[in-house]
Amino acid sequence: MxxxxxxxxxxxxxxxxxxxxxxxxxxxxxxxxxxxxxxxxxxxxxxxxxxxxxxxxxxxxxxxxxxxxxxxxxxxxxxxxxxxxxxxxxxxxxxxxxxxxxxxxxxxxxxxxxxxxxGRERRAYEQELLHARQAAETARRTAERESVRLRHLVSELQLSLLPSVLPTPPGLQTAAHYRMASIDQVGGDFYDLFPLRDGRWGFFLGDVSGKGVGAAAVTALARYTLRAATVYDPDPAAVLFNLNEVLYQEYRADARYCTVVFGILTPQPDGFTAVIASGGHPEPLVLRADGTAHHHRTRGRLVGVFPDSAYTNTVLTLRGGDTLLLYTDGITEARTGDAQSADHRFGIDAVARLAGTIAPADATTVIGAFTDLLDAFGDGLDDDAAVMAISVPGDRRAHAEG
Known part of the structure; x- marks a missing residue:
């Protein structure tokens, strides 16, 4: 030939x-x-x-x-x-x-x-899929809320946006809990904890605006971007800057945004340091081994709203018996009475008081207490709520000194 x-x-x-x-x-x-x-x-x-x-x-x-x-x-x-x-x-x-x-x-x-x-034909097909999902979302709102099949689909989609198992870094204890306000709607709360190559660990917890398939799409993009940006530059402020650019470019026409706390944990001889950046999210809570509890001061704009947002790092030290708690505003916005006024919302101060009554406590104990709190809200929980706790075992300092 x-x-x-x-x-x-x-x-x-x-x-x-x-x-x-x-x-x-x-x-x-x-x-x-x-x-x-x-x-x-x-x-x-x-x-x-x-x-x-x-x-x-x-x-x-x-x-x-x-x-x-x-x-x-x-x-x-x-x-x-x-x-x-x-x-x-x-x-x-x-x-x-x-x-x-x-x-x-x-x-x-x-x-x-x-x-x-x-890939233009594929993109057209994806657009058709997106329109089909939006149509399905509209149909879901008008369908019977008691549909077992629909609730199962929503539950599976929600679970796909969260880690199946929260890892436990060496020298730490971890626990998390997610509560859907409605089994008929996909929410936008998300969290994760993942290892970096140099022995450090990245963590984040956030909340996407809105509900439904649109919020789920933003949630998936936010989780992926946070992980990917950490590989590129494991600096929390830089990671949030990258996430802000991605969300602003992709969703500014739809006014989609999120709040998020992102941090990097670094092991130390007597505990861990956490470098933390926040974008419009409730401040993290720190439960100390001495029985005190307080919010850790953080600042930062909502992520995805402005094209030029900058974010700032703060440093937190965790030693034996200390616990870091992250949570979404589904807890603070929960109704504690029949009225709709702010006076009948649980509020940030109440969160700190609850933490103070259980400190010192490890991650499992803290999440157990907040799970009980979510149970007590009943129908007063209007928005999804997520909590994640990271604690240093009480014997770590003694072990380090020994």
């Missing part, structure tokens, strides 16, 4: 039904085919020498730099990843990207071959 001519191979590369890119190991574009140039509307010399990340939208760039690029380095390939590229006229081009690293004779990366498939 005769071999293909060189010009046939070049034509196949240039006019393939997919975009072809060749990148240097640092991500610089060294070659691009006519198909991708046509899709994006660039001239060839406009892309030569530019970084691939420059072709991505803000959200896609963060995802690429914090997740895809490190994954490509570790595995040598990525496949079928959805990305949003920027065209020459500033619009968005949805694509599906696959990349593979080719090594030289010395075993070091020589180049990266990347192909991009046209």
């Amino acid at each position: 005769p071999a293909l001519l060189d010009d046939s191979l070049d034509d196949l590369y240039e006019n393939a039904p997919c975009g072809n890119l060749t990148l240097s190991p640092d991500g610089t574009i060294t070659r691009v085919n006519a198909t991708l140039l046509g899709w994006l509307g660039y001239a060839r010399d406009e892309l030569a020498g530019r970084r691939f990340r420059d072709l991505l939208t803000v959200g896609a760039r963060i995802h690429y730099e914090t997740h895809l690029a490190p994954l490509l380095v570790m595995r040598g390939e990525i496949s079928g990843v959805a990305v949003n590229l920027r065209t020459a006229d500033g619009s968005t081009f949805p694509g599906l990207m696959s990349s593979i690293v080719e090594n030289g004779g010395d075993g070091r990366p020589r180049l990266v071959r990347t192909i991009v498939f046209d």
